[in-house]
Amino acid sequence: MPNPIPISPTSRISAIKASGLLSRSGSMSQFNLITEHVRTALSVPVAIISIVDEDRQVFAGHCGLPSPWDSRGETPLTHSFCQHVVESAAPLVVNDANSHKLVHENHAIADLGVVAYLGVPISLPTGELVGALAAIDTKERVWTPHEQRFLETLAKVVEREIAVGISERKYRSMFEEMQEGWYVASAIRDADSKLVDIRFEEINPAFERLTGLPPDRVVGARLSDLVPTAMGDMIPAYDEVLTTGNTQVYANKEVALGRWYENRIRKLDGDRIASIFTDVTERKDAEELQGVLNKEMSHRLKNTLAMVQAIASQTLRPVEDRHYVLAFEKRLHTLASAHDILFRTNWQSASLQTVIEASLESVGMAERVNVAGPAVELGPRAALSASLLIHELATNAVKHGSLSNDTGIVTVEWVSVGQSDEESLSLTWRESGGPAIDEPTSKGFGSKLIRMGMVGTGGVEVRYERTGLVVTMSGQLTHLKEQ
């Protein structure tokens, strides 16, 4: 026996109440089995596991008690020998109650027929004494040390059982009190063992709060009976979890219930899944609204760019050299198409490949340019400048470079170099098969744009090689991804 911890009665009582031992459900049957075992092994008519409360003792397990005590499952303290085990924190050995000074006036003698009593203490895992495991005889009996040791050993089993019960209760109450809905369901498969449905086995109270579906309708029901509209979204998700064993996060809009739920589905053994879900309707609605606003913003921005185009075309109408007017218009379109690409990701990022291809598309030379490199996402700033830059290079190539004849080509390649924070992107624009070129003497806006590089801070090298123009530009990935 561990030394019992001296504990004030109130903290002992609150520990007992928190343990759930006073409630008459739980692992009662296990405790009844133990008392059954005591009765047989010690040849006594009655065995009890008594939990000593403030004003009563409650039997967590019992067998052989006379009526009406057996069905009541408890007695007042006036009928309790076990309270003395708790008070003294030691075994109580009574061979004949009628001559025992501690208990000779106890009502249990008359009302329950207790004559001989052997009780040993039972503690909670946290040390508080809660009651006793006791063997009771209706006639005088001399208890042996061997019998006492037997009972003390069995008390350990009771304590272990209590610890398991408390831990289970703790986790259960977590599932019952948590805000998230929780359910366990088993797979229903067809003859080809294809997953066709699930059957709900267990749910927590939040399940009803979140879905409005009461437990008596849910437990035992198939998903197809309960919310048929969820089948298309959820069955493939369950199937993936059951097949791969990976946890899957899944948001589905439940049309019948009109809400968005995010499910975290886990595989359990026995072809079952467990899922914790939350109502994410507010977040989804906000995202939807954000999408609508973005679309409207984008629409207005495009209209404004169209107005800029109209003002420019009217203002520049007298300009004889239409070449400059067209160059302006093309740059404006490049900006607009980069905006389109960014819009698709809610202005978060744009793939370098997509940006380059869109810029080449506007020049109409996409089929003569090979674009190759690993997947890289650019932030909005880098995406806009990269698109303008590629547009200038392509326009230039069409006018003077390798795209000015019928056979020349351009290769655009990029690699990432360095590690983590130092990682940078190196992009090469290489023309070949074009006419011989000389380095131009004038520095127009186009070449200034090119020299600004992908993040506006340079890092650009322009070489006029025999095979054609080669432009290399680099930028730190952290800068390229900046918002």
Added chain:
Amino acid sequence: MGQQASLPKLVVLVVEDEPLLRMMAVDLVEDAGFDAVEARSADEAVAILEARTDICVVFTDVDMPGSMDGLKLAASIRDRWPPIEIIITSGHQSMREDMIPARTKFFAKPYDTLKVQDMLHQMALH
């Protein structure tokens, strides 16, 4: 645009509520060698189409005030004047195929003047 002189002067109806954009569209049409007729709304466009028989292409915006927008106008033209070619333009970046009638081309704003002019020429050849 002297190279267009050999083509017959076809008439393009420009439908756009924003005056600046309408002005630019009219210039685009005329620079391509066509005659332009202007409408400020889809309703006005329908009135013009009912009154004239020489319109061969309608070049319309989508978002316009009045009883119908450019998409409804396009659907109505395809229904009532099937031979007329249609070009739609809008600030929305794309149009789903099923949103626009058959034989209808879409250009996102701001549009490429040269590409729209090319399209007008292609349509005029039909």
